[in-house]
Amino acid sequence: MRLHYNKFSRATRVRWLLEELGATYEINEVAFGPDGTRSMAHLEVHPLGKLPALTDDDGTHLFESSALVLHLADKYPGLAPAPGTSARGRYYQWVVYGVAELEAPVAEFFFATRVPEEQKDPARIAKAQADFDKVAAPVEAVLARHDWILGAEFSAADCVVGGVLTWADRMGMCEKFPAIHAYAGRCAARPAFKRGRQ
Template identity: 30%
Template sequence: MTLSLYYHPYSRAAGTLWALEESGVDHDLKVIDIMKGEQKGPELMAKNPMGKLPTLVDGDVVVTEAAAIALYLADRYAPGLAPALDDPQRGTYLRWSLFAPSVIEPAVMARHSGWAVREVSAGWGSFDAMLATAESAIAGKAFVLGDRFSMADVVFGGTLRFMLGFKQIEPTPVFADYVARLDARPACQRADARNAAMRKELGLQ
């Protein structure tokens, strides 16, 4: 059965394409025009009451949230991209996969939106602590799990890749070298090309 991804190239679903390319699973794209508010239409709202992208449909299973979708794809369709449940690296894999949406994203949003938050109250701590901690995940290593690429690099690395691309964090040598390794992956390049082609098709360039 072909998976369906509710998608727009200017949404987090653009990153989900990379996860799908790495997984090698057949899928189709259901393009939702977020410029016209179609994400709040009845079709998507019935599947994801948040009315947000990405939303993945796999038979009777609906998965939302970009990190959850990527981890789901690895576990179900590309086990080589995920440590087994009894693998000691499983904890590291999950740790940094979830660090991206729960710490990196809100810390960046808070910094650039000028939110006044108390570090002890915010789950993401401080912006500087977030940066130092993110660097610690990959310092001296090729990937999050060392020499082994995993779906954690799609989630964690994809977030850093986006933030560097939009100049929301500084390209330190650790970050820049890591992202360069991700950029070189054929699946990442295929996803970038597909997103670019879709932007052109939709007249968004």
């Protein structure tokens, strides 16, 4: 199994999970740009030339970070509730919420703030923060009650939700959300999280 990866991409959440699971995998370091993500070789692995992607043991190429997390958590059991249970439903809920609701304003904030100072548009930045505040509020309520997104135990869903929220926290988006800020700290302190960002 080979993870197509670079440490400045969403591939870190997948590598974090692989480390949590103790899986054996290879890393294919792919730079952004014509010689990496845009190369013909990488376009055969990911049709949009993005990261992450995974070449599975049988040679199948897979992409979309949340799908890779769901697949790997089934392939190496231990970090996902049993299929067909309501706990599994809640697990899907938070994985999908992580990418469908939380991630868009975080990515927008990232792109709005990484331009030179004179090109920054305060209204665009404020809108991304306000959009994040709306979707972060339900997560703040959950994390005020327990340490991880599904409860007392860490799960693969934390690699998605925590992957997005550690990114938001690093950019200073979580100041109004003490429980999320503390959660981001717990995620970042995990040895597998650190190994997943080399």
